[in-house]
Amino acid sequence: MGNFCVCMGGSAKCASASAPFESKVNPRSSTSNSNSNSKASRRGSSGPEKPQVAEVQAAAAGEEVAEVPASLKSFSMADLRTATKNFGSTSYLGEGGFGCVYKGWIDEATLAPARPGATNAMMVAIKKLKKESFQGHREWLTEVTYLGDLHHDNLVKLVGYCSDSDSNKLLVYEYMPRGSLENHLFRRGSQPPLPWSTRVAVAVDVARGIAFLHSRDVIFRDLKSSNVLLGPDHRAKLSDFGLARAGPTGGKSHVSTRVVGTRGYAAPEYVATGHLSAKSDVYGFGVVLLELMTGRRALDESRGLASELLVDWAMPMLQGERRKVIRVMDTRLGGQYPKRQAQDMAALALRCLQNDPKSRPSMADDVLPSLQLLLQPTTAAKSSSSSSSLTTTSSRSPATTMTTPVQRGHRRHHR
Numbered sequence: 425m426g427n428f429c430v431c432m433g434g435s436a437k438c439a440s441a442s443a444p445f446e447s448k449v450n451p452r453s454s455t456s457n458s459n460s461n462s463k464a465s466r467r468g469s470s471g472p473e474k475p476q477v478a479e480v481q482a483a484a485a486g487e488e489v490a491e492v493p494a495s496l497k498s499f500s501m502a503d504l505r506t507a508t509k510n511f512g513s514t515s516y517l518g519e520g521g522f523g524c525v526y527k528g529w530i531d532e533a534t535l536a537p538a539r540p541g542a543t544n545a546m547m548v549a550i551k552k553l554k555k556e557s558f559q560g561h562r563e564w565l566t567e568v569t570y571l572g573d574l575h576h577d578n579l580v581k582l583v584g585y586c587s588d589s590d591s592n593k594l595l596v597y598e599y600m601p602r603g604s605l606e607n608h609l610f611r612r613g614s615q616p617p618l619p620w621s622t623r624v625a626v627a628v629d630v631a632r633g634i635a636f637l638h639s640r641d642v643i644f645r646d647l648k649s650s651n652v653l654l655g656p657d658h659r660a661k662l663s664d665f666g667l668a669r670a671g672p673t674g675g676k677s678h679v680s681t682r683v684v685g686t687r688g689y690a691a692p693e694y695v696a697t698g699h700l701s702a703k704s705d706v707y708g709f710g711v712v713l714l715e716l717m718t719g720r721r722a723l724d725e726s727r728g729l730a731s732e733l734l735v736d737w738a739m740p741m742l743q744g745e746r747r748k749v750i751r752v753m754d755t756r757l758g759g760q761y762p763k764r765q766a767q768d769m770a771a772l773a774l775r776c777l778q779n780d781p782k783s784r785p786s787m788a789d790d791v792l793p794s795l796q797l798l799l800q801p802t803t804a805a806k807s808s809s810s811s812s813s814l815t816t817t818s819s820r821s822p823a824t825t826m827t828t829p830v831q832r833g834h835r836r837h838h839r
């Protein structure tokens with residue numbers, strides 16, 4: 425991001441890896457339907473009951489007093505200092521646009537700070553808002569209201585929050601031990617590359633999470649590999665709801681809003697017009713599919729103007745009669761994937777990346793079932809590879825073959 429922050433209250437100093445497209449959400453942005461951002465209008469009749477709420481005193485001058493679900497634990501700053509060893513460098517996990525993230529320990533039952541490794545203690549991830557970020561306060565509020573309310577296996581669980589009179593704003597999440605998908609795909613370190621079968625399973629999990637949000641008329645708006653976190657078994661969950669917002673109501677196709685999001689992932693019509701719909705998330709999902717296939721970042725400025733955007737680089741090789749899917753595949757896979765599955769995933773990514781949002785598939789009715797087909801093992805499928813990592817094959821690809829691949833960002837932007 426090029427940003428540099430010194431996190432408060434501790435010793436960790438961190439430089440962010442991503443750049444803002446624009447700092448994120450504006451809950452009061454104009455919409456094509458009135459009052460569409462209220463909690464009530466966010467949910468259709470099938471939505472969850474209005475939760476029990478507690479008031480959180482927004483500390484920044486001029487901010488409203490917000491309601492947050494009472495099911496969330498309200499932590500004091502002292503609690504979180506204790507839980508993270510005073511936000512010290514040994515607790516540091518990473519940094520994003522919101523601020524730094526630390527691991528901490530709390531008691532499973534009482535949620536009081538606990539000693540690392542103590543009986544009944546559980547690890548949590550604690551995100552600490554940069555104090556200077558006014559926009560971050562809005563994101564914090566959005567995140568608390570959405571994540572406090574929406575619960576699903578593929579959404580990261582929010583345990584609680586801290587908001588005090590010193591303008592401290594923090595979020596306490598379940599700890600996701602394998603970190604972000606971004607780190608797995610792009611960090612060149614000692615860790616082995618994600619095998620193909622895991623990439624397919626991650627895509628299914630992400631699709632499930634997004635389909636769930638869309639069923640609740642919520643648009644995620646910041647889908648990217650750094651916002652996909654992996655659990656111990658590589659089960660994936662969506663995190664970062666600071667940009668989430670209510671979808672259109674009353675038969676409208678979109679809401680009109682200020683353009684926020686991450687360059688490389690944001691849908692073209694949204695960037696051009698501010699028209700936001702569930703199909704904007706589908707576009708972002710298409711980009712994540714490309715990242716999973718190619719091992720290349722959505723935006724990589726080091727590759728030069730012509731190919732800095734993954735979509736621009738990959739699309740010409742994926743469409744047309746002479747599709748060259750093999751040429752875009754991640755070389756770190758070492759060819760260990762069924763060629764037919766790669767082709768199916770490429771075809772799905774292409775549909776998600778259609779310029780016209782109406783031509784993009786629906787997450788629940790089309791994307792998810794298509795991906796789930798890739799997870800189904802078929803006895804007919806025979807792999808030419810001896811790779812143990814290859815545990816799934818497409819039910820649509822009985823003549824599965826393995827290929828030898830030839831080849832194989834995150835950055836917020838704004839208008």
Ligand SMILES: Nc1ncnc2c1ncn2[C@@H]1O[C@H](COP(=O)(O)OP(=O)(O)OP(=O)(O)O)[C@@H](O)[C@H]1O
Pocket residue numbers: 442517518519520521522523524525549551580597598599600601603604607650651653663664834
């Ligand atoms: N719940 C969590 N469990 C474990 N690690 C986490 C958790 N949440 C965040 N992290 C770690 O902290 C890093 C920073 O996360 P954060 O969401 O703040 O930033 P980001 O997603 O990289 O950027 P952005 O602010 O643009 O979303 C992640 O890459 C991840 O390694």
Ligand SMILES: [Mg+2]
Pocket residue numbers: 520650651663664
């Ligand atoms: Mg994130």
